[in-house]
Amino acid sequence: MRRELDELFAGRAFWLLLLIVGLLVGQSFITAVNAYAEASGIGGGVAALAQGLSPLDGFVTPVLGAYDLAITLLFPFVAIRLVASEKSSGALKLMLQWPVTMRAQLASKLVALLVAWLIALIPFAIAAGLWLAYGGHLDAGETLNVVAGYTLRFVLTSALAVAAAAMMPGAANAAVLVLGITIGTWALDFLAAGRGGFVQKLATFTPTATLRAFERGLFRVDVVLILLLLSLCFFALAGIALQLGRAVRERVLRDAIAVAIALVAIALAAQVHTSYDLSENRRNSFGAADARMLAAIGKPLEVTVFLAAEDPRMSDFENNVLVKLRRAMRVEVHYPFGGSSALFENDPRYGEIHYRLGGKTAISRSTTEEIVLETISSLWSGGLQPAGVAPGIRRAEARRSTGDEYPGYPLAKRPASAALIFYVLWPLGVLTAWLLRSRRTG
Numbered sequence: 001m002r003r004e005l006d007e008l009f010a011g012r013a014f015w016l017l018l019l020i021v022g023l024l025v026g027q028s029f030i031t032a033v034n035a036y037a038e039a040s041g042i043g044g045g046v047a048a049l050a051q052g053l054s055p056l057d058g059f060v061t062p063v064l065g066a067y068d069l070a071i072t073l074l075f076p077f078v079a080i081r082l083v084a085s086e087k088s089s090g091a092l093k094l095m096l097q098w099p100v101t102m103r104a105q106l107a108s109k110l111v112a113l114l115v116a117w118l119i120a121l122i123p124f125a126i127a128a129g130l131w132l133a134y135g136g137h138l139d140a141g142e143t144l145n146v147v148a149g150y151t152l153r154f155v156l157t158s159a160l161a162v163a164a165a166a167m168m169p170g171a172a173n174a175a176v177l178v179l180g181i182t183i184g185t186w187a188l189d190f191l192a193a194g195r196g197g198f199v200q201k202l203a204t205f206t207p208t209a210t211l212r213a214f215e216r217g218l219f220r221v222d223v224v225l226i227l228l229l230l231s232l233c234f235f236a237l238a239g240i241a242l243q244l245g246r247a248v249r250e251r252v253l254r255d256a257i258a259v260a261i262a263l264v265a266i267a268l269a270a271q272v273h274t275s276y277d278l279s280e281n282r283r284n285s286f287g288a289a290d291a292r293m294l295a296a297i298g299k300p301l302e303v304t305v306f307l308a309a310e311d312p313r314m315s316d317f318e319n320n321v322l323v324k325l326r327r328a329m330r331v332e333v334h335y336p337f338g339g340s341s342a343l344f345e346n347d348p349r350y351g352e353i354h355y356r357l358g359g360k361t362a363i364s365r366s367t368t369e370e371i372v373l374e375t376i377s378s379l380w381s382g383g384l385q386p387a388g389v390a391p392g393i394r395r396a397e398a399r400r401s402t403g404d405e406y407p408g409y410p411l412a413k414r415p416a417s418a419a420l421i422f423y424v425l426w427p428l429g430v431l432t433a434w435l436l437r438s439r440r441t442g
Helices: 002-010 012-039 055-073 075-089 091-095 102-120 122-133 140-167 171-191 197-203 207-215 221-241 248-269 288-297 312-328 369-380 391-402 418-441
Strands: 218-220 275-277 301-305 331-334 353-357 360-364
Touching: 002 075, 002 102, 012 055, 012 075, 012 102, 012 122, 012 418, 055 075, 055 122, 055 140, 055 207, 075 091, 075 102, 075 140, 075 171, 102 122, 102 140, 102 221, 122 418, 140 171, 140 207, 140 218, 140 221, 171 197, 171 207, 207 218, 207 221, 218 221, 221 248, 288 312, 288 369, 301 312, 312 331, 312 369, 353 369, 360 369
Parallel strands: 301 331
Antiparallel strands: 218 275, 301 353, 353 360
């Protein structure tokens, strides 16, 4: 472990990474706070509705978004270096003779990389401290959930980078492989939009899609399990590739077995439908009464959406309704126009949403939560609705009477001293730490 940490801190790549991460977080923080202040009505401007001002959207997600770029383009080089340097210098042949298993050596690399990740999170901790000092609000559950999502993304990227460095000849080839796989997941995420079926199911586990779930405050157990299984699989492939004493044929066979076991485990993990809504405004959940109604139906709901992926109504329906429906009951969604731009679509059904429940069907063009719930309730009760006001109005009044409305947290403050901290003090601190480290080792 000491050797891995020494190798990590001895490389200039790690210190350069810290320098860049601090600058990225600082820029994201300043931009986010200024935008939040504008929305809160600073300087006499028109303030947005308080219920729409959420620190999760206005602070946590945009500031941590800086780490998405760092994980994609910077951290892989740090992870690759831990393995590539051993292979190029010949130290790996000596290490294979140590009385330490390959599993323990890879575990020490993972712990060293996690230490690097924790140090890299210091700029976010500084940003959070400044946000609270300005009078901002942070909910521990939703904030830690997003941090956990980025941590899982980091572990997966690190495992992929270590496996690429172990299997490919040279650090440059390993970096190209990691970048190629990353771009492939972006393409899959783009192609799966509004398609439904297996492709969309597969795309929900790409790094970009999983981060979107965490950024909404949703903790999905299947996503966590699959990311951990993929990371474990990549570390297993790295361990097999680094066993230079084994024949190539034997290593290929072991690779195939490891991949097969991982695929079976991932298929089983994908069947887990447990999730937790950790967002403070409960954006991923229906109200308690609506959730009980949907859970009591006990039958699968079939939804056919005659909308194109580019249609704003599709995005609204996916993010504000289907996310909640999938958590509340069994739902099967079909997209007849999946993969089509539908800009010149003449189908008279375009814009319709068809619902089928227990042999009964209904058609609606609305993508709002209240109308969707009213439609499902009507199908379940055979079209009978209680007398009085509409269900959507009753639900809104019920939320007001029970105090369930999200209050929102306006913050009309400018990011005072943030530029000095992130653009001056942080680079000086990183440079000083690097110089002290170099002097001590020298």
